[in-house]
Amino acid sequence: MDPDIRSKGPGKCPRCGMSLEARLPPLAEYPVQMRYQKGEIRLRVLDPATRRPVRHFEIIHEKPFHLFVVSQDLKFFAHDHPQPAGPGAFRLKLPLPQPGLYRLLGDFYPAGGAPQMVPLTLLTGPPAAKPVLQRDVSPKQATNLQVELTTEPPEPIAGKKTLLFFRLKPADGLEQYLGAWGHLLTASDDLIDMIHTHPVIADGGDQVQFNLIFPREAVYRIWVQFQRQGQVNTAVFTLPVSRLR
Secondary structure, eight states: TTTTOOOSSSSSSOOOOBBBOOOOOOOOOEEEEEEETTEEEEEBBBTTOOSSSSBBBBBTTTEEEEEEEEEEEOOOOEEEEEEEOSSSSSEEEEEOOSEEEEEEEEEEOBBSSEEEEEEEESSOOOOOOOOOOOOOOOEEEEESOOEEEEEESSSSSSSSSEEEEEEEETTTTEEOOOTTTTTEEETTTSSEEEEOOOOOOOOOSEEEEEEEEOOOOOEEEEEEEEEEEEEEEEEEEEEEEBOOO
C-alpha cells in the first residue's frame, strides 16, 4: 500500500497498518476497464500479462477497492467503495450531479501483484474550462468536527516535501476511519495530478500530520477525512503550489 515504507524486520506499516512484505513483486500496471450507465460505475480489473480478469484482491483499509471521484470544477468529491460483481469486476451506484468531465482514482491491491493507484477519465458531457481557484486554508466546520490547516513551509514548493498539520476540534470521540486516522486526496486544478495518502503522524489526538510532495506548480484542492463519533467529516482546502525560483 505504501511501498516507500521500509523496515529491517517483520512488522506493520506505520502509515496504513498492513503487514510488511519481505519484498514487493515487480511493478506492473493493471488495466482497468470502466463503463458508466444509468448512474452506475462499472469497473473491471485485468491481469497485465494474461488480459484476464483478476480474481483475488487484498483487503486494504477494510475494502478490496477504494474509488475517488472528482468533477472538473472540483466542487464534487466522492470517496466510495465499489462492490464486487464477478471476476475482476466492481460496481458502484453513484449518480453524478451534472454532465461533464470527471477524474477517478482507483486504489486496489491485486493478489500477487503490487498496490495500484489507477487514474481514469469519465466523460458524460462536454468538458468545461479549468476552474479558477483561490487559496483557502481557513478553518472548516464539517459534520461534527472543526478542521484547521497549517503547512510547513507556509508556501509549498513543487518537488519539495510539504508538511500538512491538521488541528481537530473537539478531539474527543475521534475514531479510525477505514483503518486509518485520516484519508487525504489532493487534485491539481487541471485534474492531471491526483494523490491519495494517509497520516504519517497520528495517535487519536487533536493533531494529525500528512506529508506530501506536490509534483508540479499548480493550484491543488485538498479533501481530508476524519471520523468522530461514527460520523465521517470531510474538510476542503485549496493550496497554491509554486515552482522553485
